[in-house]
Amino acid sequence: MNVPAPETHEPAYGGQQPYGLPMGVYGPGAIGEVIRYILALIRRNRWLIAAVIGLAVIAAVALTMLDTPRYTASATVQINDQSEQVLGEELDAQTEVNKASDVERFLNTQIEILRSRALAQRVARRLDLIGNERFYAAMGLPLPGQDASEAARREQVIGLLQTNMEAVLPRNSRIVTISFSSTDPALSAQIANTFADEFIQANLQRRFDSSAYARSFIGEQLEEARVRLETSEREVNAYARNAGLIRMREMTPNGENADAVSSSVTTSSLMQINEAANHAKADRIAAEGRWRAEQSTPLFASAAVLSNPTVQDLMTRRAELDAELKKNRERYLDDHPSVLQGKAQLATVNQQLNQVAANVRDSIRAQYTAALAAEQRLTSQVEQLQGATLAEQDRAVRYNTLAREADTNRSLYDGLLQRFRELNAAAGIATSNLAIIDRADAPLAPSSPSLPKNLAIALVLGVVVAAAVVFMRDQLDDAIRIPEDVEEKVQLPLLGIIPNTGDISPAEAMADPKSAVAEAYGSLRGALLYSTRQGLPRLMLVTSAQPTEGKSTTAFAIATGFARMGRTVLLIDADMRRPSVHGRIGHDNRKGLSSLLVSQDPADSALVATTIPNFYALPSGPIPPSPTELLTSPRMPALLDEFLGRFDVVICDSPPVLGLADAPALSALADGVVFVIEAERGRRGALKTALKRLRAVNAVLLGAVLTKFDPNKSGNRYSEYYGYSYYRYEADDESKS
Known part of the structure; x- marks a missing residue:
């Protein structure tokens, strides 16, 4: 058979990133890729997500219907920084300092007092709640048994009061809301009001006790300070007279006595x-x-x-x-x-x-x-x-020490005297910085259970649980589902994405040059042109990890595509276990590669010229007993060298890698290997095992082709993102014109 001599093609650019891929995979747009990935994940697991959220909503409705209604009564109390002052400008000035520096801490302290055990104990004692049957019923608890001690009952009541009372102080406000919840609306209002009353009474009691103690303590300290001041003043004067020192003790601008450097x-x-x-x-x-x-x-x-x-x-x-x-x-x-x-x-x-x-x-x-x-x-x-x-x-050292001691005693005495006068003036004045704004009324409607609130919580929890389940499922899922999985899970560059043809056969889809499949294979050919630094590999092997992943169709499409570009192409059916090339070209399989390997017949004696110009095929020939022995025989490299001398491109349709030795043996002879992966079927473990076998023989892996990819199963507009909406757009445009 006369075959045109191969043409020499110099690559325009080596090492270029395969085109026909989305920029977001390798370059800018990473955030958009993440969003698309999440949307795809949601789309694939939408029924699982809906089921989890639905169960959460059903559980919320059931709990709402079965829960006992509880009523919350609220009283409001205003908290001022200090009580009203009646003692003059000195205390007013001190109050302003407190307002400027300690307001937030003071308010937080009052809230903690409201939540304290001591206040709950005052409420329990005033309402006689220990052993109160109505209180226990409102709390949904039975009365303690006769064997329970008084201390245990008291602690239980105090704990219930603290647990069901809530004190809330809004930001930038001085009005605290005191709320109490129980199944008895009247009792809830009574306890809330008692908390407010006891809060104010406890505050007044603390003020009175503190004032009485302070007057007694400061009175004792004042007498001691007076004695110390008189003693220190006499010592200063006596030493100055004995040492012959005459000094005028100066005053600093702030009114304090100057240090030892006084005038002489x-x-x-x-x-x-x-x-x-x-x-x-x-x-x-x-x-x-x-x-x-x-x-x-x-x-x-x-x-x-x-x-x-x-x-x-x-x-x-x-x-x-x-x-x-x-x-x-x-x-x-x-x-x-x-x-x-x-x-x-x-x-x-x-x-x-x-x-x-x-x-x-x-x-x-x-x-x-x-x-x-x-x-x-x-x-x-x-x-x-x-x-x-x-x-x-030298003579003034002792004098300065005595003078400083006298000054300190004088300052201490003056401060104690001023404070003692203030406390005496305030004695008997019982004013409070707390005031009740609104007293609690018995609520007419229950505060819980709240169906809208429970539904909102259920939705949030359902979404969180669903997200966790979907995330764990996605992390444990090793299937290659979307194009990004190819590089992420098997670390291979993506050469092309072949969409699923559905009910249409691949041959029918490729017959239309404007179909998505035809254009996808065209993009794959473009990627192969720049897949190595030398350009298009002349001898390529097309294989996959498992059968029926689309490797034979891919090999046929690559071969016919390069033939239509004007290159002489030979497609070799090296899959002697499940040959398919002869059926695609409409030829018998009586003679082919196996015939050439077991004989010394001329290489072109088994070649078949197809109806496509520049495209030739070599069927597998009769299926031998041991294909591996034939493919690894010395005759195989010689045939390939002879074919490379006659054709621009030689493509081998290889058997799958897993379980067979044919593909690794052939990959060692090829300039590059195209690895085909079927979407939704390829598993990371199997793929890595297959790639490990290929790398063991130093095969040159050009990249992967993702076949049978269904964008509708993979999330948000993958078909448009990967360029397949163009054809729908053109069809719509033609129909309108």
């Missing part, structure tokens, strides 16, 4: 003379700097000399005489009277100029000498006063 004549003199010495030192340093600079500068280069007005006038006069002398010398001889007179005048001016400049420099030196003398004099005085001051400070 010696200290004040030392500070004043020391400050004068510092100024003298600064003046000396400045004068010395000017004099040193003057010494290192030529006389008439000194800035001080040149800036002197007399020097400037003399220099101007010298310039004028010098100019006049030059004119006279041009006109007269040197012994001419005019010339002699000019020389004499010029000499006089120069002498005056030198004298004035020297005087300026001498004045700078005199300033330095005077500054140095002043500094030395003041420094000597400072040294003399330092000795006197140090001696005085």
Whole structure:
């Protein structure tokens, strides 16, 4: 058979990402992919989700119907920061400080008091609830037996009161709502009102007890502070008299006594003379700097000399005489009277100029000498006063300690005296910062069970449980269902997605060039063109993990597609166990690959030219007893080399990988392997086992093809997302036109 020589095709670009895939899988749009994945998960498990939520709703309705109605009565109490003040500006100022710094903590403390065991005990004692049959009935409990102790009954009642009482303080509000729930509406109102009353009474009792205790305690502390103050004042005066110290104790701006550094004549003199010495030192340093600079500068280069007005006038006069002398010398001889007179005048001016400049420099030196003398004099005085001051400070150490102790005792005494006066003024005034706003009335309608509330809770719980079940089911599900599963679960690049044809056979679907299947295989061919750095592999093997996953159809579609592109293509049916290529081309299977492998017949003797230009097929031939032995014989590589010399592309339809040795043996000879996975059927464990067998022989895995993919089972608009809505759009457009 005459077969055209293979053409040489240089790849336009190597290593390119397979096209025909959604960008969100490999690049931007990851959030959109996650959303689509979740929607697909919901769609696949919609009946399970509906069942879980439905059971939750039914359970909520049943519980609502069977639950005993409970009634909640509420009273409201206003909580102010402090009670009304009657003691004047001092306490008002203190109240403002409390409002600014401790309001939230104060309000939270009041709420905790409402929920406290002590308040519940006061309510139980006032209403005589211990052993009260009506109370136990309202709580849905039987009366305790005769063998129950009084303490056990009391603790049970207190626990019931605390459990069924609720205190709520809204944010940015001072009105707390006190609610109590039971099956008896009148009793609920009575207990809620008693909680409010006892809350106020307990607050007043705490204030009264606290005030009485405070008056007694502060009175004792005040007497002790007075004795300490008198003792410390006498000690200060006695020590000052014995040490010969006369000091005026100063006051700080905030009214407190100053520290140990109080005024004395010696200290004040030392500070004043020391400050004068510092100024003298600064003046000396400045004068010395000017004099040193003057010494290192030529006389008439000194800035001080040149800036002197007399020097400037003399220099101007010298310039004028010098100019006049030059004119006279041009006109007269040197012994001419005019010339002699000019020389004499010029000499006089120069002498005056030198004298004035020297005087300026001498004045700078005199300033330095005077500054140095002043500094030395003041420094000597400072040294003399330092000795006197140090001696005085030694004597003042004990004085300062005693003075600080007296000041502390005086401050403590004044504070205690002020507080004692306030407490005496407030004695007997029983005011409260709490007030009842609304008293509780017996509720007319039950507060629970609430069908809307229970349904809402059931819906939330149902959704949460359903989500957990679906998530766990999805995590345990190892099936390849959506395109993203290919890369995620088997770590293979996705070359193409072939949609499910439904009741239509793949051959009929591919017969329409604008069908979704035909275009999907076209996208697969495009991905294969750039599947390696060298471009399209010339010898490709198409296989799958299990039978009937669509590998033969995929191999046939790839071969016919490249043939229509103008390349000479040979499709080899290497599946000698379930051959199918001869049926697709309408030819018998009496001669084929098995015939060539067991004989030395020419390779083209078994080739079949199909009706498609450039497309040739090699059927499997008669099924041999041991296909593996034939496929692994030395004759197989030789045949493939011969075919590669005649065709641009050679495609082998291989048997499945699992359970057979044929596919791994053939994959070692191929330039690349296309791995076919059937959607909803391929399992991660089986696929990884198959891929492990292929990788064991160093097969070059080009990627995976997901076949029989049904977008309607896989979630939110997968068909449009993967490009298949174009055909519906075109059909709709043609029908409208």
